[in-house]
Amino acid sequence: MRFFHVFAAVLTFAVAAQPAYAFTSRNGARVNQVDAAVFEVVPRGASNGPDIWCAASEYARMQLGASWSAEIFVVRGRGPSVTTNRRTAVQFTLDPAAAGVTPSGGSISLNSLKAGEHMSVQLANTQCNVPFGRF
Secondary structure: OHHHHHHHHHHHHHHHHOOOOOEEOOOOOEEEEOOOOEEEEEOOOOOOHHHHHHHHHHHHHHOOOOOOOOEEEEEEEEEOOOOOOOOOEEEEEOOHHHHOOOOOOOOOOOOOOOOOOEEEHHHHHHHHHOOOOOO
């Protein structure tokens, strides 16, 4: 019986010590859920806007079950990650009202990543195929 308790304690520690990365995109960005409404894209290193939008679209589609026509909204532009110790992350949502975001109107710049900017999952997914340096 004592062995079981030791084993359970070790297993609990091992599971708790693992980072809680929910998803890794094809370009290597990690995407973590911040809360019920917000998720965070944590790029691998210096990353451009198309890579970040690509990771957000993959997570929205594959993990959250969003439709191709669903809109992804920037909650917070580049800033420190709240789910990792990385210096750069961008936060997104599929529900701007729940995240307290006012959607912006008009066109966006792929690299600005300002709160309220948005695009469909399908349009963001097209950024996955943009050759590096061409945006």
